[in-house]
Amino acid sequence: MRMLATIIRTSLVLMLVCGLLYNLAVTGIAQAMMPHQASGSLIKGDDGEIIGSELIGQNFKDLNDFQGRVSSIDYNAEGSGTPNYAPSNEDMIKRTAEAVEQWKKDNPDVPVSELPIDLITNSGSGLDPNISPKAASTQIPRISKLTGIPAQELQALVEDNTKPRELGFLGEPVVNVLQLNLALHERIAK
């Protein structure tokens, strides 16, 4: 009986310390020191309205825009997820083959061999904000034709929005699709 009392009391104390105090202390300090990151790295427009988050991808269906990765959840960040297709899954193979056909239609000037695999595969989170630099530059001929902006200028935009590997060697260089498209829209507005 004595041991049971010890166990219950210890459990409640640990719940208070590890569950509540620890989390609240970190939240308090983080909100005071790094409010931008702690609140979700939100991007605000000129009117102060929230456009999105630097870290969360968005849907770009318009062919004038740079397009991001396949998202089975349509970038609905209320949740997250993928269809979890196995490499042998027929639905996945069919979806990818169709994406290649669509690419040929939308980008007649760019051969399929120039289509990087990240553009036609579903990301792990369904919210991937990035594409590879190659996946951005391969869309330039299409966007240049549709918007009339010279290809070199678009290439410069892509390079401006390319984030190199962290510390110079970790991971992969990426292009943030949302920020790239915001820069593109700014250029179009000019």
Place this chain on the structure above:
Amino acid sequence: MINFLAIIVPVLIVILLARPTGLYVAKAFKYERTGLDKVFGPVERLIYKAGGIRQDNQNWKQYAGSLVLTNAVMIGLVYLIFRIQAYLPLNPSHVANMEPTLAFNTAISFMANTNLQHYSGESGLSYLSQMIAIVFMMFTAPATSLAIAIAFIRGLTGRPLGNFFVDLIRSITRILLPIAFVAAFVFIAVGVPQTLEPSVVAKTVEGAEQIIARGPVGSFLSIKELGNNGGGFFGVNSAHPFENPDNISNMLQMILMMLVTTALPFTYGKMAGNAKQGRILFVSMLMMFIVTLGISLTSEYAGNPVLNALGIDHHQGSMEGKEVRFGVAQSSLYSVVTTASETGAVNTMHDTLTPIGGLITIGNMMLNTVFGGIGAGFMNVLMYAIIGVFLSGLMVGRTPEFLGKKIEGKEMKLIAVTMLIQPLLILAPTAIALAVYPETISNPGFHGLTQALYEFTSSAANNGSGFEGLGDNTTFWNISTGIVMYLGRFFSMVTLLAVAGSLLAKKTVPETTGTFRTDTGLFGAVFLGSVIIVGALTFFPAVVLGPIAEYLTLKP
């Protein structure tokens, strides 16, 4: 082109941190006065007092009893919180109460250090539940297994086992809490949210409405990795950009997952007074780790032959289910780290891995000795070391000895039962699932078999990752994996502590020239041989029917 530096650097950091961390852990659990008492003593005394903890030595039955009972009480408390979360504060997204079988599964899952999740964090748990149920268990579960691993080592090395409550509290105050606290701020600095504010509504560039879930993720994330817990705040775990924004956070997560588990061989070496033996075990495990990593990387870079045949630019490798910022290299490395350390966090969807990449993750969990989870993994390793000694003894016809104690019938019976329970927990329910509940399996063909096999392997090994296409939030899966996780966790803890108790009662035999030395390269080879032979004999048939068959069907 593989970016080798990005693979070598994290692995090297892990190797360099292992020994100092191991020596620190040994010191943290010393009952004699150390300098650490000055720092942590006041807080610990406060907790002992509030908890009513008497700091007396326990025998193996008392130690195991306190452990099982404490964990049972915690499971009960957390179950209750899940069931009434809708009525409790800090629930800005108005999450409903959890359904009973799911709450049963989730409470066991987190207490068993498994973190198998049949719910999605965004919609299944309130902020309060994430904090006082999930994070609470993310501290107490690894603290429990670290405590018992230390008690096991004490027993093997001829010392009293100690007191469960003292070891539990020390694991938290001296190891988990300080490291998690500091790491949380690194995560937040690179973009992990830490807020109690509700989801935010954004108006996207295309003019649509985008609801963005967030929460107190930073403090959750650091203990999730450090404690080899692995349960995600968000549904897709560390593939979510908020739960792993870049490669700084990704590398830190991998280091935290490996930190304590790679340190324990050195803790053991220190406590046993035989640093060389600890080093041999460390190197043996590191060799398995590097081999599995090499195979996984090769397979993921080669990609999916069927997609590659479409004529696209596939030099990035297999990108389905992966995030661009990690690419194949960091995804593959993470998948090996998370299964070797039995954490279960994922930054890529394991269901979408190439067949051989998936085989490596499942293989790591079946062997459960490539470092393994915090504490529990190392106990498993010592079990295989004893099996190795026993087999060697049989071959030369001598009574086997380990650390100067004779290994006899009683110990071997306990170990044999422990060894046999794991395949039973994995293969039997997999067979039932395939026969009775095939509709819950999402991918057709051989891969479907792997999905069910993975779920139970992950449960039994207390890993917690999944082939997540599985429709696993059903009564069958919730109850079956709940039971498998519970037995996978607590059965071996009790039997192995009984082995330690039995050895502790024996007289030490003096070492002679005929003693099989357990601190040589030969012993390392015997250890590896035992692991691989036992693992391969047990699981080879199932693996051939699953990932290997899928591999052969994809081959061009």
